[in-house]
Amino acid sequence: MKQPIIKLKFNQKLDQELAWSFYSNQEFGGCNFWEERALKHHPKLIEIRSAKNQKNFLYKYIINFYKSNNGEIKALSKNTIEYLNQEQDKFFLVVDKLFKGHLWPKKGFIGYFSIFDFCPRFLESGEFQVFIYDSRDLQLFTIFSEMLHFIFYDFAQKNFPETKKMNTEQGKLWNIAEVFNAVIQNTNDFISLHGKIKNIEYPYHKKLILQGSILWKKYPDAHNWIKEMLKLV
Numbered sequence: 230m231k232q233p234i235i236k237l238k239f240n241q242k243l244d245q246e247l248a249w250s251f252y253s254n255q256e257f258g259g260c261n262f263w264e265e266r267a268l269k270h271h272p273k274l275i276e277i278r279s280a281k282n283q284k285n286f287l288y289k290y291i292i293n294f295y296k297s298n299n300g301e302i303k304a305l306s307k308n309t310i311e312y313l314n315q316e317q318d319k320f321f322l323v324v325d326k327l328f329k330g331h332l333w334p335k336k337g338f339i340g341y342f343s344i345f346d347f348c349p350r351f352l353e354s355g356e357f358q359v360f361i362y363d364s365r366d367l368q369l370f371t372i373f374s375e376m377l378h379f380i381f382y383d384f385a386q387k388n389f390p391e392t393k394k395m396n397t398e399q400g401k402l403w404n405i406a407e408v409f410n411a412v413i414q415n416t417n418d419f420i421s422l423h424g425k426i427k428n429i430e431y432p433y434h435k436k437l438i439l440q441g442s443i444l445w446k447k448y449p450d451a452h453n454w455i456k457e458m459l460k461l462v
Contacts, residue, residue, distance in 0.1 A: 232321045234337040235372070237310050237359070239302075241295055244343050245288050247358070251347050252277065252287060260432065266346035270362065294344055305361050306342050312365050313372060316422050320373055323418045324380060327451050334383040340372055350375040352382055352397055369423035374410050381406050385455055392459075405458045407434055408441040409451075415442075437462065 248267065255263035268274055273290065280286035295302065335355040343358040348371050350357035357375035359368055385392045385402065395402035411429060413419060440461060441454075448454045 231332075232318075233333045233335060235313060235317060235340060235376070236337065237306065237313065237340045237342065239306070240341040241291065243341055243358075244345065245291050247343070247347055247349060248291060248345055249284055249287055251345070252283070262347055270346060271344070291344065298344075302342070302344070302361055308365070309342070309359065309361070309368050312369055316369055320376070320422055323422070324377070327413065328380060328384050329450075329452070331380065331384050331387075333380055335379070338376065338379065340375070348375070350378055352379065355379060366424040366426065370414065370426045370429070373419065373423060374414060377410050377413065378406060381409055381451075384451060388452060389455060389459065401459075401462050404434065404437060404462055405455065408437045408458070409454070411438045412441045412445050416445075 251262045251267065255261050260266075271290070271294070274287070277283050277286050277290075338355040338357070341356065341358045342361045344361055345358075346360040346363070348358050348360060357372075359371045363371065382397055382402075385406075392402050397403055397406070411434065414423075414426065414429070441458060444454055444457050444461070448457055
């Protein structure tokens with residue numbers, strides 16, 4: 230299977246837009262993304278609550294943060310690129326085995342560095358974010374997790390026609406995709422890439438992840454696993 234190209238770069242405007250989006254809609258998957266993934270790393274943003282123009286306050290904070298920490302952020306980005314270069318060939322080999330040579334939906338994907346720990350992904354464009362201040366293992370976990378989503382959804386929609394009409398942001402297919410990553414990224418192949426990562430699941434997926442793990446031991450194959458999960462969820 231031909232490997233796609235993963236590019237990592239900055240997009241400060243996207244960081245601003247997504248930060249405002251997560252501030253405006255803080256709850257997702259049973260988590261408060263603003264409290265846990267913005268304020269935790271940027272406590273000064275607590276002041277946004279009393280700002281006359283909250284959006285303007287947030288945008289200015291981000292602009293100033295990038296300026297004040299420019300050298301550090303650039304150095305960290307170079308480290309992340311190096312981490313990816315060290316492990317991506319092995320990642321692609323593992324994925325090729327998982328999906329039986331299924332072709333990647335795009336020739337290239339873009340990961341944007343972020344000063345926030347939101348880490349969303351955009352299926353149609355093949356773009357995602359990675360937290361610039363995460364550890365090596367967590368950054369690799371995020372990158373590989375988002376890449377798994379891109380190929381998982383494409384694989385599912387092409388092999389199981391009923392999934393084409395399913396929502397990829399919530400509901401049955403989304404639940405299965407999240408559980409797939411939680412199960413697969415806890416296997417030895419992925420632990421060898423990014424280490425064992427704890428507490429990675431959405432709170433209400435814990436029971437499903439246990440069921441998904443049991444199913445994977447019985448059906449260690451993406452096609453059969455998805456088939457069984459579609460019956461279960």
